[in-house]
Every structure is written in structure tokens, then in C-alpha cells.
Amino acid sequence: MEIALHIQSHRDVAAVLRPEDVGRFGSGAKLRPTVELTASLLSEFFAEANLIKIDRVVYGNEFCEHLIPPLEQLEAVIERAAAERIPLTLVTPYVSDSGIAKLRPLLESATRAPSDIEVVFNDWGVLGLLKRDFPRLIPVQGRLMNKSLRDPRIMGAYRNDSGHEATLVTLRRSNLDSASYTNFLAKLGVRRVELDNLPQGVDCGFTSQGLHASAYVPFGFISTSRICMAAGLHYAKPEKFQPGAPCHHECQSHLLEYTYDNSPLGNRDQKFYLKGNTYFYTHSEQMLRTLFQQARAGSIQRLIFQPYLPMKWERTEL
Amino acid sequence: MKILAPISSRDELEMLIENGAEELYCGVVPSEWLARYSGAVWLNRRSPKGGSLETVAGLKLLVEEAHQRGIPVFVTLNAPYYTEEQLAWVLDLAKRLDGEIGIDAFIVADINLLMRLSTAELNAATHVSSVAAALNSEAIRFLLEFGPSRVILPRSVTLPEIEKIAHSVAGQVELEAFMLNDGCAFEEGFCATTHHHSVGAFCTNLSEMRTEFEASGGRTLSLRQNRRFGRNLRDYREWVWYINGNGCGATPSGLPYGPCGLCAIHDFLRIGIASLKIVGREASPFKKLASVKMVSDIVRRVRSGAPKLVAIERARSLRGAPEHCDAGYMCYYKIDGGELHEK
Numbered sequence: 080m081e082i083a084l085h086i087q088s089h090r091d092v093a094a095v096l097r098p099e100d101v102g103r104f105g106s107g108a109k110l111r112p113t114v115e116l117t118a119s120l121l122s123e124f125f126a127e128a129n130l131i132k133i134d135r136v137v138y139g140n141e142f143c144e145h146l147i148p149p150l151e152q153l154e155a156v157i158e159r160a161a162a163e164r165i166p167l168t169l170v171t172p173y174v175s176d177s178g179i180a181k182l183r184p185l186l187e188s189a190t191r192a193p194s195d196i197e198v199v200f201n202d203w204g205v206l207g208l209l210k211r212d213f214p215r216l217i218p219v220q221g222r223l224m225n226k227s228l229r230d231p232r233i234m235g236a237y238r239n240d241s242g243h244e245a246t247l248v249t250l251r252r253s254n255l256d257s258a259s260y261t262n263f264l265a266k267l268g269v270r271r272v273e274l275d276n277l278p279q280g281v282d283c284g285f286t287s288q289g290l291h292a293s294a295y296v297p298f299g300f301i302s303t304s305r306i307c308m309a310a311g312l313h314y315a316k317p318e319k320f321q322p323g324a325p326c327h328h329e330c331q332s333h334l335l336e337y338t339y340d341n342s343p344l345g346n347r348d349q350k351f352y353l354k355g356n357t358y359f360y361t362h363s364e365q366m367l368r369t370l371f372q373q374a375r376a377g378s379i380q381r382l383i384f385q386p387y388l389p390m391k392w393e394r395t396e397l
Numbered sequence: 398m399k400i401l402a403p404i405s406s407r408d409e410l411e412m413l414i415e416n417g418a419e420e421l422y423c424g425v426v427p428s429e430w431l432a433r434y435s436g437a438v439w440l441n442r443r444s445p446k447g448g449s450l451e452t453v454a455g456l457k458l459l460v461e462e463a464h465q466r467g468i469p470v471f472v473t474l475n476a477p478y479y480t481e482e483q484l485a486w487v488l489d490l491a492k493r494l495d496g497e498i499g500i501d502a503f504i505v506a507d508i509n510l511l512m513r514l515s516t517a518e519l520n521a522a523t524h525v526s527s528v529a530a531a532l533n534s535e536a537i538r539f540l541l542e543f544g545p546s547r548v549i550l551p552r553s554v555t556l557p558e559i560e561k562i563a564h565s566v567a568g569q570v571e572l573e574a575f576m577l578n579d580g581c582a583f584e585e586g587f588c589a590t591t592h593h594h595s596v597g598a599f600c601t602n603l604s605e606m607r608t609e610f611e612a613s614g615g616r617t618l619s620l621r622q623n624r625r626f627g628r629n630l631r632d633y634r635e636w637v638w639y640i641n642g643n644g645c646g647a648t649p650s651g652l653p654y655g656p657c658g659l660c661a662i663h664d665f666l667r668i669g670i671a672s673l674k675i676v677g678r679e680a681s682p683f684k685k686l687a688s689v690k691m692v693s694d695i696v697r698r699v700r701s702g703a704p705k706l707v708a709i710e711r712a713r714s715l716r717g718a719p720e721h722c723d724a725g726y727m728c729y730y731k732i733d734g735g736e737l738h739e740k
Contacts, residue, residue, distance in 0.1 A: 109611050173587060175554075176533045176561055201587075203508070204535030223587050226477035226507070230590040230599060237437070245482075246437045254478040260509040275589075302583040302590055302599060305532075305553040308633045312625065317725030319629075320636045322553035332613055333626060337606040343595050351603075358599075 080374050081134035081381040082125060083168065083293070087391035089155040092163050096131040096384075098122045104386035109336050110298075110352070113361045114386045117297040120364070121384060124371040136160055137383050139170035141201040141221050142303045142357040144178030145310075145326050146392045147171070153185050157192045168197040170389075171205050173223060175305075175323055179204055186213045199273060200224070210267060220264060220272040222295060227253045227277055229299055231351070231360040235278040236344045251282035261288045273383070275299035276362050276370045283378040293381035294370055297362040298352075298388055307356035309333070328392050330355030354388040398666050400696055401471075401573065402689050403678040405448060407459040412686055414466055417693025421463055422471040422504060424449030424678060425456045427490070437593060440487070441473040442506075442528065444594065448679035449473075453490075457498045469501035473678075475526040477586070478507045488513055495519040502546065505529075506586070515543040522546040524573070530586025534565035547571040547671060552581055556661055556730045563668045571671035575729050577688045579676040580640025580656035601641050604634045639726035648717045652691070653684045658729040659712035662695045663705040691715050 086092060091104070098118035106114040121131050138156050140146045148156075153169070160167040169189055171182055182205065189196045190213050198213075200206040201221035209218050228234055228250060237247050254260045255272060264272070271291040274281055276299055283292050310326035311319035318324075335353040342349070352359045362370075373379050402418035404410065413421065424441040426449040436445055443449055450456045460470045472494055479487050491514060494500040500521045505511045506528035514523050524547040531537050531548050540548065548566075550559060552575045563572055581588070582600035590599035610626045612618045618626070638644050643654035658665075658673070665673065673696070675688045694715060699708050709732065713722050721727050 105614060107611055107613065107615070173530060173584065174533055175558055176535075176565075179533050179535050202530070202532065202536060203539040204531075204533040204537075207535045207539035226589070228589050228591055230593075230596070232596045232599070232602070233591060233593055243435050243437065245433055246435050249434060249438050249480050249483065252480045254480070254484075254507055254509040256480040256482075257484050257509050258481070259484075259513060263509070263512060300589065302588040304583040306582065308629065311632060312629050316632055317723070319632055320726065321731055322555055323558075333618070333622075334611045334613065335626075335630070336609045336611065337603060338608070339602075339606055341605070351606075358603075 080125070080377070080379070082121065082131055083135040083137050083381055083383045084133045085137045085383055085385040085389055086156070087387070088152065088393050089159040092136050092156065092159040092165060094133055094163055094165060096133055097129060098131070101386045106387040107334055109334065110361070110387065113297050116364060117362070117367060117384065118386070120367050120371060121382070124375060133165065135166045135168060135381070137168040137170060139199070140389050140391075141170050141172050141199065141223055142300070142390065143307070143355055144172050144174045144181060144323075145328065146355070146390060147178065147181045147185065148392070150184050150188060152393060154188055157188065157196070161193050166194065166197075167192070168199060168219065170199040170221065171201060173202040174205065177323075179208060182208070186216060189213075190215045197271070206267065218267065218269050219293070220269050222273040222275050222300065223303070225253050225255070225272065225274055227251070227281070229275055229277050229301065229360070231278050231301065231349055232339060232342060232346075233344060235346055237279045247279065248282070250279045251277065252284070255285040255290070258288060261285055261290055265289065271381075276366050278360070278366065280369065281373070283373060286378055286380070291380040292378065293383055294374070294379050295383045295385060296367060296370065298359045298385055299362065301351060301358040301360055303357040305356070308353065309355050330390055331392055334388070352388065354390040357390065359388055398670055398696065399672045400689065400692050401672045401674045403675060403680065403685060404459070405450060405678050407455065407462065409682050409685060410459060410462055412682065413689055414463070414468055416686060416689045417696070418468070418689050420469050420471065420672060422473060422678070423456070423459070424473040425453060425494070426451060427453060430486070437591075440476060442475050443678055444592070453493060453498070456494070460498050460500065464499065471502040471504055471524060472500050473504045473526070474510060475504050475506040475528050477528055479510060484510065484513065488517065491519065491521070492517065495521045504549070508540070508543070511540070511543045511545065524549060527551040527575070528586045530584060534562050537562065537566050537570065541569060545570060547573055549573040549674065550575070551585060552656075552729060553584055556664055556732070559670070560664070560668050563670065567669070573672040573674055574658065574665055574670050575656075575676065576658045576673035576692055577675045578653060578655045578680065578684070579642065582637055582640060598641075600637055604637055636726045639721070639724065643721065643727070650717060651683065652687045652717060653680075654718070654721065654727070656729050657716065657727055659691065659695050659715065660709045660728065660732045661730040662692075662712075663699050663708045666699050
């Protein structure tokens with residue numbers, strides 16, 4: 080079992096992590112309790128002498144093509160990861176044709192790196208590009224390609240509902256349940272898939288077919304859009320909320336917390352978080368413990384710790 | 398360029414075809430599915446009750462009558478994914494609909510189902526659903542390996558992007574674009590929520606929730622920033638209201654509000670878009686009829702050579718609510734502002 084750390088710049092590349100150090104990642108007051116709880120549980124389950132060994136660093140985001148990092152930033156990350164001898168995974172978002180053009184120089188740089196780099200695809204076009212033009216890079220199916228529902232308003236309720244076994248089985252799985260799909264991925268050289276920790280629980284039975292699973296903690300995505308509320312800040316009202324509209328990375332300045340307290344299902348007082356164009360839910364202690372037990376048991380082979388919402392973007396000031 | 402209309406009952410067939418529908422699409426959810434998976438797991442992106450036909454026999458009658466009139470019928474099998482157990486069931490259903498009924502195409506989102514249908518030796522074609530999120534030319538080229546005859550472009554693909562994609566894949570596959578009704582605040586293929594009746598759509602539900610902003614980097618939000626963010630949030634909620642059919646409203650004459658691409662029809666004909674999709678399998682017969690009439694009115698004019706600005710003027714007058722058109726939030730596609738200002 081590996082532990083990977085999601086990083087926001089080359090400065091975050093590190094071989095070990097102490098739970099008490101997670102404050103330096105700037106998760107913000109609203110998310111800090113969840114991040115600290117996760118670090119503490121990672122330590123409880125997987126650390127030695129309170130040190131969480133970092134086996135890999137993960138860089139990039141899957142949600143917005145405007146947050147694709149500048150080439151210089153990626154090259155600094157590649158250089159630092161190589162110096163620290165830590166393997167690197169580059170995450171890519173779903174993209175328009177313009178986004179494909181933005182990714183190309185990053186993939187060219189990644190393919191020249193001294194060690195093999197994983198590239199997480201969240202778009203069939205990016206997978207097509209990887210297979211045709213960048214065969215040296217190692218494709219990993221991203222969590223957006225996993226279509227399991229994860230609506231936190233309702234999915235958690237199925238977890239304890241013994242009345243609908245077939246429903247719960249379906250909701251915990253995805254098309255990874257099907258051998259024809261895992262064979263298709265294998266033919267394309269995809270040996271690893273990424274997952275969210277689902278409110279209803281996640282069934283990793285597909286790993287028996289040779290695929291490896293990575294799971295993100297402690298934030299799951301609910302929904303994402305090419306239409307960004309934050310980007311609307313700098314537009315006149317009638318021009319706001321256009322798909323893919325250029326932005327000034329307004330999402331970097333703030334977070335929006337939603338309180339869901341009128342659920343008809345009894346799971347009241349849930350919080351959802353909007354960062355840029357994407358809504359997230361947080362993992363409860365029960366969800367984290369269940370996932371970590373699955374990881375201990377071997378059905379999840381990598382945990383990716385994100386000590387902040389994965390929507391960071393930095394200007395090139397190296 | 399065809400007009401594609403939703404249908405959920407044979408009773409709607411004559412009305413839709415007589416008023417301009419040139420292709421039809423529908424869902425069918427046999428009772429065995431509902432018994433096995435309850436209402437929580439949807440076969441085709443619509444609640445099992447209301448948006449789909451309930452029997453294969455009913456669908457057979459609908460298709461026979463449509464074919465007699467020369468109109469093709471497409472069936473949605475567009476859940477984001479199917480498990481192995483479901484896949485076997487869905488493949489059996491597809492074979493039945495192909496062999497016994499002669500369905501013209503299946504609308505598919507799960508690449509695994511697309512792949513399996515491509516080797517099943519069916520007569521029916523496959524259309525890639527917008528839920529597959531083919532947002533770029535590379536994605537479409539990748540999916541072409543599985544032989545779809547058509548790709549439905551997601552709502553978020555802009556007019557300039559559509560033109561570029563159409564140029565890039567010209568002659569290889571048909572493209573279908575959204576035309577009327579029902580917006581989606583999120584990227585449909587990357588929205589992991591449900592519209593289950595107990596909670597409703599997540600995007601509209603969000604507008605009812607309490608909110609609080611937090612500044613990044615441990616800073617405190619100034620009063621001015623809070624006001625600015627708050628104003629933007631109100632604008633966003635107004636936009637969500639628009640894409641939800643103006644709160645599911647209608648004009649005084651009863652025409653449905655909701656996201657609209659009428660002004661883009663002239664461009665779509667020029668670009669070579671194969672089909673214009675009217676959304677709303679679950680809508681009332683009246684809403685379906687009014688929608689087909691509006692789209693048909695503009696398509697007829699554009700086909701007979703009406704200039705773009707004339708078509709746009711007619712579209713605005715058909716909507717009958719210039720204040721909503723001017724709000725800028727009711728359009729699927731932003732039409733080039735320079736051209737409009739030339740008026």
C-alpha cells in the first residue's frame with residue numbers, strides 16, 4: 080500500500096509527513112478539522128514513529144483546464160521529485176480543444192523526464208492523445224471517469240438500508256465491475272484507476288482482475304462544470320456564466336461553504352464546498368476508517384492525501 | 398439538419414410529426430428493471446416513472462407507426478454506467494429492441510456498452526450520448542473506434558468550439574446539438590448526483606442552502622469583498638433559475654421557457670450539424686408540441702434562405718419574452734455580439 084501526497088508546487092515535495100505539519104498546506108479554517116483528522120488517521124493506520132512515508136507525489140487537477148499548471152511549474156516539480164527520488168503523477172482535467180493544446184507541451188516535458196511519469200486522464204481525448212503521441216507516459220484512469228453516484232445528500236442513506244441489496248451493490252460499483260471494460264483498459268495500458276471514497280461505500284472487487292485502485296482522501300467531488308461561479312466575478316451580469324469563459328483564477332481567493340440542513344432523510348447538517356467550478360464533500364471519520372481498513376486489507380493499493388481542495392494554481396514565480 | 402423530438406407515448410406521435418419532428422427519441426423501462434433496482438438506479442437518465450415507456454410492446458407500436466411515416470426512433474440506454482449484471486440485461490434488451498422492433502439507434506453513454514454494442518452485430522446504429530462528455534475533437538476520434546454514427550455534443554460546448562470540432566471530424570460522424578429546454582448547471586457527464594425525487598436536482602437544491610464565504614490564506618474577507626461575492630452568488634442563483642426553465646415557467650401564451658438555441662440554428666445549418674435536440678422526454682405533450690413548433694418555424698425559414706439576423710429576430714419574437722432573451726442566461730449558445738449590433 081502506497082501513500083501519495085497531492086502537492087501544489089515543487090516546494091511541497093517531501094519524503095515524509097508528520098500529522099502535526101499539515102497546517103502548512105493552508106487548507107483554511109473550515110476544512111482544517113477534516114484535514115487534521117485524516118492526517119491523524121493516516122498516522123494511526125500507516126505511520127511508523129509518527130512519520131507518514133510519502134511514496135509518490137501527485138500534481139495537477141482534474142476539474143478545470145484553466146488550472147492546468149504553467150510548463151515552468153511542472154518542470155520544477157519534475158526536477159524536485161527526481162532529486163528526492165519520489166515518483167510523480169500528473170493529473171489532467173477534462174478539456175476542450177484549447178485544453179488539449181495546453182496539455183501538449185506539459186506531456187512533452189513529462190515524456191522527457193528521467194523517470195516514468197503517470198498521467199491521470201479524465202477525458203477520452205486525453206487518453207487518445209497519450210496512446211497516440213506519448214506512449215512512454217503511464218495512463219491512469221481518473222476519478223471523473225468513474226461514474227459511481229456520490230451524491231452525499233442521499234447516497235449515505237443507502238449504506239445502512241438493508242432493504243435494497245441489488246441497489247446498494249450497484250451503487251457501490253461502476254463499469255469496472257465488467258471484465259470487458261477492465262480488459263479494454265488493460266489493452267490500452269491502463270493498470271490503475273482512481274476512485275472517490277463513496278458515501279455509500281466503495282466495492283473494489285474489480286482489483287481481482289489485475290487493476291490497482293487509488294483513492295483520494297479526504298475530499299470527494301460531487302459535481303463539476305465548465306461554467307464557473309467564481310469566474311463570473313469579473314464579468315458584467317449578462318456576460319457571466321459562459322462555458323469555458325476566460326478567467327483570472329478568481330477561485331484562488333475564496334471558498335464557499337453550503338449548509339444542507341433540510342434533508343428529508345435525516346442526515347442533516349451536511350456541508351458542501353464550492354471551489355471554483357467544482358463542488359466537494361468531506362469524508363467522515365467512519366468513511367475514512369472503512370477506506371483505510373480496505374487499504375490495509377489490500378483492495379486499495381494507494382491513498383492520495385489532499386491536504387486542501389485540489390484546485391490550487393500558482394503563478395510562475397520560481 | 399433534422400429536428401429531434403422527445404416522445405414518451407404513442408399518443409404524442411402524430412402531433413409531433415405533423416408539427417415538424419423529423420426524428421424521435423424515447424426511453425423504455427420494463428417493469429423487471431424497476432423491480433430489481435427500485436427507483437434509485439435509473440436505466441436511462443430519467444426517473445422510471447413518467448419519462449419513459451413502460452413496455453416493449455408499447456414501444457413496438459410507437460416505432461411501427463413512426464416508421465410508416467418515415468421517421469426514425471432512437472432509444473436511450475444512457476446511464477453513466479452499468480454493472481456486469483446490468484450490462485447483460487441491457488444487452489439483451491438492446492438485442493430485443495433491434496430484432497423485434499427495428500429501433501434505428503441506441504443513445505449510449507457508457508463506453509463499455511458502446512464497445513459491446515459495436516460487436517453485437519445489430520442493425521441499429523449507436524449515438525454517443527452527451528453524458529459521455531465528448532468535449533473535444535480528440536475525444537470524438539477516440540470514440541469513433543466503436544463505430545457510432547452520431548455524437549451528441551454536451552450542452553457546454555460553445556458555438557465556436559462546435560464549429561472547430563465539426564471541421565475536425567467532418568465526414569467521419571454526425572454531430573447533434575442541444576436546441577431547447579432543460580439546462581444543466583454542471584457538466585452532465587461529470588455530475589455524480591441524482592435527481593431522485595426525495596432530494597431533487599442538486600443544482601437547484603443548492604439555491605436553497607445557507608452559504609458562507611471563506612477567504613483563502615487565512616485572510617479575513619472585507620465587507621466589500623463579502624458584498625461582491627454575495628452579489629455574484631445571487632447572479633449565479635438567477636442563472637440557475639433560468640436554466641431550470643425560468644423556475645419551470647411559461648409565457649402568458651403558454652410557451653415553455655428554458656434554455657434555448659434558436660438563434661444558433663442559422664450557424665448550425667452552415668456548420669453542418671446533423672440534428673437539433675429538443676430535451677424533455679418527461680415533459681407534457683403541450684410543452685413538446687410548443688417546442689417542436691418553435692424549432693420547426695426557425696428551421697423552415699433558415700432552410701429557405703432566411704438571413705441570420707432575420708432568423709434571430711424571428712426566434713426572439715417566438716420566445717415572446719425579450720427581457721429574458723436580453724438577460725443573457727437563457728441561451729445555450731452565445732451568438733457573436735458584433736453581428737447582433739449590426740442590426
